Amino acid sequence: AYNSSSTFSGNSDVLLARFNDRVILTLPISNTSICPGDSVMVPFNTIGNFPLGTIFRALLYTNFSTTNPEILGTTTASSGIIHGYIPLTVGASFSGNSIRVVSNLPNNPPISSTTQTVGAIGALPNAHIQALTSTNICNGSTVVLKSPSNTNIVFRQWQQFKNSNWSSIPGANSISYTADSAGSYRVITTSVTGCDSISNSINVIVQPTPQASISASSQLFCIGDNLVLHANTGAGYTYQWFVNNQLISGAHSDSLIVNASAIYKVIVTNSAGCSTESVGFAVTGFLKPPA
Numbered sequence: 001a002y003n004s005s006s007t008f009s010g011n012s013d014v015l016l017a018r019f020n021d022r023v024i025l026t027l028p029i030s031n032t033s034i035c036p037g038d039s040v041m042v043p044f045n046t047i048g049n050f051p052l053g054t055i056f057r058a059l060l061y062t063n064f065s066t067t068n069p070e071i072l073g074t075t076t077a078s079s080g081i082i083h084g085y086i087p088l089t090v091g092a093s094f095s096g097n098s099i100r101v102v103s104n105l106p107n108n109p110p111i112s113s114t115t116q117t118v119g120a121i122g123a124l125p126n127a128h129i130q131a132l133t134s135t136n137i138c139n140g141s142t143v144v145l146k147s148p149s150n151t152n153i154v155f156r157q158w159q160q161f162k163n164s165n166w167s168s169i170p171g172a173n174s175i176s177y178t179a180d181s182a183g184s185y186r187v188i189t190t191s192v193t194g195c196d197s198i199s200n201s202i203n204v205i206v207q208p209t210p211q212a213s214i215s216a217s218s219q220l221f222c223i224g225d226n227l228v229l230h231a232n233t234g235a236g237y238t239y240q241w242f243v244n245n246q247l248i249s250g251a252h253s254d255s256l257i258v259n260a261s262a263i264y265k266v267i268v269t270n271s272a273g274c275s276t277e278s279v280g281f282a283v284t285g286f287l288k289p290p291a
Helices: none
Strands: 022-026 039-047 056-061 070-075 080-085 097-103 116-118 136-138 143-146 153-162 165-168 176-179 183-191 196-198 202-207 220-222 227-231 238-243 255-258 262-269 275-277 281-286
Touching: 022 097, 039 056, 039 070, 039 097, 056 080, 176 183, 227 262, 227 281, 255 262
Parallel strands: 136 202, 220 281
Antiparallel strands: 022 039, 039 080, 056 070, 056 097, 070 080, 097 116, 143 176, 153 165, 153 183, 183 196, 183 202, 227 255, 238 262, 262 275, 262 281
């Protein structure tokens, strides 16, 4: 904040403060209400001889304060518009807010105008989001992203980063969003005072799932003989076999030797930890004919 202990008063459209025939005029501000982070244009003019290189500062006072203003922006031009921003650190202030322009000339107080009143300064809502589970998901799975449940948030809009731009997701306006596709996500929250905050972004990675199938030379065998079942193979694949939906302990190979009528399945897991269960493979045994 700019360290100024001077006092001021007045609220007309154009007000003057004189010092040695130098005058700074702070002109009306167009902003009726503002939020932290908003841009603001402060028009001003001067009368008299200001040395070349004089710095003019636009200062914001809040809550009827006359000390410790925030610097919105600066210029060395002796008239025109000071382009600045409302600092993100400024808290909500619904009345008693004003802006004036001062110079850096070595006077105490600095040569300055009286004030121009501005509207309410709203509060920024909390917009931090978090994932409730891992953001590294398998194809067909989802992850829930959650925004704050603050009572001062009246609207939310979830967005996804697509085609080099942030795009709003139609209908995604609730406190949470269930993501099922790869990409970066964020939410824009709006407070009761109409101020928007953009959240952090969360990147969701979707891993592919493997194929899972069983093959054999036949689905029939003679009782007393064996039949070899084969699962599809792939780099980094692991396996778990089942018989009649019951896990077969230690059956982790890409093949399984069977000798009983049953329905067999296999779960194939890839190196990303994503799994797929095969359809059942029915095997039927028959008695051998008499010799």
